Amino acid sequence: MRRRRARCLVEGAVFLIALGGLCPGRIAAQSNPSPKSLDAPGQKQESPPGVLFNADTTLVLIPATVTDSSNRFVLGLQKQDFHLLEDGVEQTITNLSGEDAPLSIGLVFDLSGSMDRKLRISRQAAAQFLKTMNPEDEVLLVAFSDHAKLVSGFTSQIEEVQNQLMSLQPGGLTALLDAVEMGLQEMKNAKNARKAILVISDGGDNNSRYSSSQIQSLVREADVQLYAMGVFEPSIFAGLTKEEISGPRLLAEIAEQTGGRVFAATDPSDLPNVATRIGIELRNQYVLAYSPKSGSRDGKYRKVEVKVAQPAGFSSLKLHWRLGYYAPSQ
Numbered sequence: 001m002r003r004r005r006a007r008c009l010v011e012g013a014v015f016l017i018a019l020g021g022l023c024p025g026r027i028a029a030q031s032n033p034s035p036k037s038l039d040a041p042g043q044k045q046e047s048p049p050g051v052l053f054n055a056d057t058t059l060v061l062i063p064a065t066v067t068d069s070s071n072r073f074v075l076g077l078q079k080q081d082f083h084l085l086e087d088g089v090e091q092t093i094t095n096l097s098g099e100d101a102p103l104s105i106g107l108v109f110d111l112s113g114s115m116d117r118k119l120r121i122s123r124q125a126a127a128q129f130l131k132t133m134n135p136e137d138e139v140l141l142v143a144f145s146d147h148a149k150l151v152s153g154f155t156s157q158i159e160e161v162q163n164q165l166m167s168l169q170p171g172g173l174t175a176l177l178d179a180v181e182m183g184l185q186e187m188k189n190a191k192n193a194r195k196a197i198l199v200i201s202d203g204g205d206n207n208s209r210y211s212s213s214q215i216q217s218l219v220r221e222a223d224v225q226l227y228a229m230g231v232f233e234p235s236i237f238a239g240l241t242k243e244e245i246s247g248p249r250l251l252a253e254i255a256e257q258t259g260g261r262v263f264a265a266t267d268p269s270d271l272p273n274v275a276t277r278i279g280i281e282l283r284n285q286y287v288l289a290y291s292p293k294s295g296s297r298d299g300k301y302r303k304v305e306v307k308v309a310q311p312a313g314f315s316s317l318k319l320h321w322r323l324g325y326y327a328p329s330q
Helices: 113-130 158-167 176-189 212-222 242-256 268-283
Strands: 008-011 051-053 058-067 072-075 082-086 089-091 093-097 103-110 138-144 148-155 194-201 228-230 262-264 286-290 301-308 318-321 324-326
Touching: 058 082, 058 301, 082 093, 082 286, 103 113, 103 176, 113 158, 113 194, 113 268, 138 158, 138 176, 148 158, 148 176, 176 194, 176 212, 194 228, 194 268, 212 242, 212 324, 228 242, 242 262, 301 318
Parallel strands: 103 138, 103 194, 228 262
Antiparallel strands: 008 072, 051 058, 058 072, 058 286, 058 318, 082 089, 082 301, 093 286, 138 148, 301 324
8 A cells, every 4th residue: 555645643563573674766786794793603694785875875774663652653754754863963864765665574483382372373363464465575484493494485475374384383492583583594585675574472582592692783783673572471470481581571672672662462362453453564664765974884883863753733752763774884
């Protein structure tokens, strides 16, 4: 659906999303600076497409979500409604995009033993989300328990992915962080400019090679936006593992690096409704583009701050955006 240029509100909530930038047609090439390596076995990290450039111009793309106090999306804002600062210096926003473009989705699904009681409703939630996809979209499936496994590469055949989900059986430990890393690596094969990773999990990790700090660094270098929806227990009680207790915090720490949020579904029956609303989130996000005034290509991290003007008649607005990016290197 195309967004009308009038301010309106849409109900919404989200799963875990990693959202890539949109590339305007005039951009000739994508930068590929070499980020600092992570201490993980045999992995060489590359930076994905959040920073683009042509001969002499760097274009930075910052995805942002605007909601009101009732968590409804605020649509129809114009370029002049936003202010963007890089390292404290106000920048000129050259383009504001809000169109519904095709998506490449990475579905990362938890099959560990702790998800056994939540598996049926989690499958339903995944199937409900897949119903929101458009014909131009594509999806891949990563499942994880003891280890992360690529079940299906990118495909537009949604029914195939649904059938694969139904055939997967739970059991074992939880390698959530390794699965997120695999999803990020697979997103390099995406055909669409807009990319997202959806993770359905209780957030507990007890078997990954990657650490939380390493994944946070990788996410920052990957220039992705993450939103977390965790299948959490409603309260802490005897019998919960320490991983289940720490799961919400783990997902929050990863999401916070990108300006994302964590949504906790303590009642499994909420999951299908959240899955339906995630489609609205993916179709109603602003992407702000600007060329940094500094122009320096030193490979260093740049802190970004986004502000939005308060439209008349609207309740207090909440703004979530990517907190920064790594500048291109020479």
